[in-house]
Amino acid sequence: MTATRPVPAPDFVGYPEVRRGIRALLEARPGSGHRPVPACPEWTVTDLLEHLTGIAERVLARHGGTPPPAPDEPLGVPALLDRWDDVGAEVDRRLAAAGGASGEIMVMDAYTHELDLRAALGVPPPAEHAAWAPSFALLVRGFSGSLAGHGLRPLLLRTTGGSTWTAGTGRPTASVTASAYDLYRALAGRRSVGQLAGMAWSEAPGPWLPAFTWGPFAPPVRPGG
Structure with a gap:
């Protein structure tokens, strides 16, 4: 990464x-x-x-x-x-x-x-949390494996705050941008396909959407919180 x-x-x-x-x-x-x-x-x-x-x-x-x-x-x-x-x-x-x-x-x-x-x-997420960074890194590793398993190009994950991670192997030519919270929830199976597609993608997101189903995670039918 x-x-x-x-x-x-x-x-x-x-x-x-x-x-x-x-x-x-x-x-x-x-x-x-x-x-x-x-x-x-x-x-x-x-x-x-x-x-x-x-x-x-x-x-x-x-x-x-x-x-x-x-x-x-x-x-x-x-x-x-x-x-x-x-x-x-x-x-x-x-x-x-x-x-x-x-x-x-x-x-x-x-x-x-x-x-x-x-x-x-109905309580907002914490502004900072010691578990966030290691947990997010673990989710990126799992998602990277899913990208590889689906034969997909690497993807740049970018937060609205400017942090970036590369999911997959190689130099990414496509990106998705969202808040750190939404990216975390997306990787952990808490964002519906519609919510995933509604993030800020640099190109059509369709090829990457199946990769959000991996390990124990899958996009819910209804929009998540």
Whole structure:
């Protein structure tokens, strides 16, 4: 990738910030556990937290830790936040001890879901976040692989703030420009085909649109937040 690149940092940097951000959002909005999360159509806020906690437990086990026993009954939002914090703090310690050479997918997933939650609650994205740069870089790498898999030319990703990344291999001759937030959401499967096509492209976007379906991501049927 060619880009305005952040200084390399351990992959897990930003994970505690995600946990703090989600806790602050939900503690300020008690009773929101049953609220739907449109970016994850089958999930409520509680389901989203269960997912995040489960991912943290699997990462902890993979790094030699012992997750807490499964609860006897479904947990509500406050208990899930506490459980995620407890497991997440141990994950932080183990990843730090391992030199920070793991955890990038977990961080990207958690940060993406923080943005999902903010959209569901009508809260704007944070102006700055420690998880943004490493998560965006991971998404660009995945999208680059999708471009290659589809036999497509490389694409210059440009934010309205002037930062650039090259997705794919070689010198790009085409570009797409959008806000940093919209580019992130596009790469993470949170922008519909219509929204993708409506970004500022240097040429007709049709050939590149199939590449936005990759890994676990695909453009939603309805416009995303």
